[in-house]
Amino acid sequence: MSTPDSQPVMSPARIRAGFAVLLLSMLLAMLDNTVVGTAMPTIVGELGGLRQLSWVVTAYTLTTAASTPIWGKLGDLYGRKTVHLSAIGIFTVASVACGFAADMGQLIAFRAVQGIGAGGLTVGALSLIGVLVSPKERGRYQGMMASTMAAGQIGGPLFGGAVTSLLGWRWNFYLNLPLGLIVLAATAFVLVVPSMPRRRVQLDFGGALLLTVAITALLLLTGGTGDQALLPAPVFAAVTVIALAGFVLVERRSQEPVLxxxxxxxxxxxxxxxxxxxxxxxxxxxxxxxxxxxxxxxxxxxxxxxxxxxxxxxxxxxxxxxxxxxxxxxxxxxxxxxxxxxxxxxxxxxxxxxxxxxxxxxxxxxxxxxxxxxxxxxxxxxxxxxxxxxxxxxxxxxxxxxxxxxxxxxxxxxxxxxxxxxxxxxxxxxxxxxxxxxxxxxxxxxxxxxxxxxxxxxxxxxxxxxxxxxxxxxxxxx
Missing domain, CATH: 1.20.1250.20 (MFS general substrate transporter like domains)
Incomplete structure (x- = not known):
């Protein structure tokens, strides 16, 4: 790949406009990470499933973590902007589906899909900064992005509480439709990314899959799945150990390991x-x-x-x-x-x-x-x-x-x-x-x-x- 120093020079106004779009993308992902915190009692009151409530958050964070390295590799293969647009689309559609959830199981499933999109939003925003700005300016922009991440993640419950009180808990997800469409349009028409040669890499799907299995099994072992456990705890423990061992073996042999x-x-x-x-x-x-x-x-x-x-x-x-x-x-x-x-x-x-x-x-x-x-x-x-x-x-x-x-x-x-x-x-x-x-x-x-x-x-x-x-x-x- 070309180095940042070889990138075409863009005007400060264009850089600021592009960075503003990335901030909006990151804000969406971070808000929805925690927006359900203050809405959970209301959600449980309507959908039931008190013993499953932690999975409304866990499903999102799990798929966000597992999908992040794959999104990064896809950006290298097919272009960061194109892949970022795909992540916005997945996130927005899944958000609307969350709003229509009829029971706790559906909400958890749609939150998992939403987390996949959020993984792309997060890694896309961070990697695109490296394309937009020069190395000496990167620290300042990353600092602003870090503040946005913190404000979005911790401000999510505040936003979610206000929306739940005024409009109902489902609107925490419905509002992502207009916001997602705005970010999608702004990314397509405002964010200008310098063309860069793409490096062909072999995606480490095996490593990502094994890591996901290991983390999921560990979560089921440590937190359970709600009112009824799917399998005995020793089974989850064994799956965790086997998946981690397989992950280590795959990562040692992979040319482009996920970790x-x-x-x-x-x-x-x-x-x-x-x-x-x-x-x-x-x-x-x-x-x-x-x-x-x-x-x-x-x-x-x-x-x-x-x-x-x-x-x-x-x-x-x-x-x-x-x-x-x-x-x-x-x-x-x-x-x-x-x-x-x-x-x-x-x-x-x-x-x-x-x-x-x-x-x-x-x-x-x-x-x-x-x-x-x-x-x-x-x-x-x-x-x-x-x-x-x-x-x-x-x-x-x-x-x-x-x-x-x-x-x-x-x-x-x-x-x-x-x-x-x-x-x-x-x-x-x-x-x-x-x-x-x-x-x-x-x-x-x-x-x-x-x-x-x-x-x-x-x-x-x-x-x-x-x-x-x-x-x-x-x-x-x-």
């Missing part, structure tokens, strides 16, 4: 992977289960419980901007994952004391702590991963952290849903919800502490330059 195993020979990569996994667990846990507690235990409305997440949204945006600027100015960034994971642990610890009488300001304070932790950790952990590897491997390192963050969200939501269900067993509804929520945040605090320990093991490295093969082999020993 290059050589990444994990760098010391920082397993640590950043673990931290980003926990970031996904905490962010999805807060966004999904705090509004659920507020509505079902404290009697808040859907919009009111969504508004409670606004301070967390602001904390994420502020913390990510502060961390990014300080790291750029000083070159020091290891302190931020350490401080961030500590903040996540503190916020989760406060929420372990939830009950019906807990003041709103206490919950808000805990969410602000968690938001600061997420903001400090997300951007700088990705930066550490990028600085650890050679320039030629920055893309796969970034994809790895992004994918494991999404997987963490999916698995965390599934496990937390199982904990909530277990807490409700044999107790009155409200008491059971309180017990379940406390168990959720005890686990959240524990995994945050583990991430805090991992953060201390990170090495602070300057960004690597292009190197010769000999230099690269030395770098692999890090």
């Amino acid at each position: 290059p195993l050589r990444l994990f020979t760098y010391r920082n990569i397993p640590l950043t992977t673990a931290i980003m996994f926990v970031v996904g667990v905490i962010s999805f846990g807060m966004i999904t289960f705090v509004p659920l507690f507020q509505q079902n235990v404290q009697g808040a409305s859907a919009s009111g419980s969504g508004t409670l997440l606004l301070p967390m949204t602001l904390a994420v945006v502020v913390a990510s901007q502060v961390a990014g600027r300080v790291a750029s100015r000083t070159g020091r960034y290891r302190v931020f994952p350490i401080a961030g994971t500590l903040c996540m642990a503190a916020g989760s610890a406060v929420l372990t004391m939830l009950d019906a009488a807990t003041p709103v300001w206490v919950i808000s304070g805990a969410l602000v702590l968690a938001g600061l932790g997420l903001g400090f950790s997300t951007q700088t952990t990705t930066l550490i991963a990028q600085n650890t590897v050679p320039v030629s491997e920055i893309g796969v390192a970034t994809a790895n952290t992004t994918m494991f963050r999404t997987i963490g969200g999916a698995i965390g939501t599934s496990v937390f849903g199982a904990l909530l269900t277990a807490g409700m067993t044999g107790q009155p509804a409200v008491n059971g919800l309180v017990t379940g929520e406390r168990h959720i945040f005890i686990v959240a605090a524990i995994v945050s502490v583990l991430a805090f320990v991992a953060a201390w093991g990170l090495r602070e490295l300057p960004a690597q330059r292009e190197e010769s093969p000999a230099t690269a082999s030395v770098a692999m020993a890090r």
Whole structure:
């Protein structure tokens, strides 16, 4: 493929217009990641299936994570803009189908298809930035994209709560039809992508399939499927192990692996992977289960419980901007994952004391702590991963952290849903919800502490330059 430096020069106005379209694409994907959080009690009230509610989120995040590497390879083969348009179409059609869902099973199935489209929206927006802007400007644009991702993901429950209160939960999905058509038209006619030679690659469908099977089996093992389990837990455990073993074998032989195993020979990569996994667990846990507690235990409305997440949204945006600027100015960034994971642990610890009488300001304070932790950790952990590897491997390192963050969200939501269900067993509804929520945040605090320990093991490295093969082999020993 041609390098960014060889791209045709575009006017600043055209670049800004194209970038605005990409921001809209990312906003759609991030909003729908979490928009159902505050709508879940209403959805359950109409469709039933309380014990399956976590899968409304899990199905979306699972297919988003599994489809992301495939979308990236398809962009290389058939052109990023063309593939991005396809993702928008799938996302929009699936959104409308979600709105027409007649039962919880249909909603979960359509959310899974919607997640496939969201995977294309996410990877398409991020990869197209590399085509639109020069390398020296890329960091600034990626920073704006990161803020949009945070605002969309954490603002989703606020948006969903308002729409649910005013129009009904189905309109959270119906509204994606006009929005999706606008993004589709803007992408087709406003987004101008310089023509670039396409590199023919062999898609790693085998690796992607095995990874999807492994993650799905693990989710079924950890969270169950609702009122009736499909198979005994040992079966899911065996499928998980076999699929992971097959995935490792396929990745070792693949010319274009979906997840290059050589990444994990760098010391920082397993640590950043673990931290980003926990970031996904905490962010999805807060966004999904705090509004659920507020509505079902404290009697808040859907919009009111969504508004409670606004301070967390602001904390994420502020913390990510502060961390990014300080790291750029000083070159020091290891302190931020350490401080961030500590903040996540503190916020989760406060929420372990939830009950019906807990003041709103206490919950808000805990969410602000968690938001600061997420903001400090997300951007700088990705930066550490990028600085650890050679320039030629920055893309796969970034994809790895992004994918494991999404997987963490999916698995965390599934496990937390199982904990909530277990807490409700044999107790009155409200008491059971309180017990379940406390168990959720005890686990959240524990995994945050583990991430805090991992953060201390990170090495602070300057960004690597292009190197010769000999230099690269030395770098692999890090």
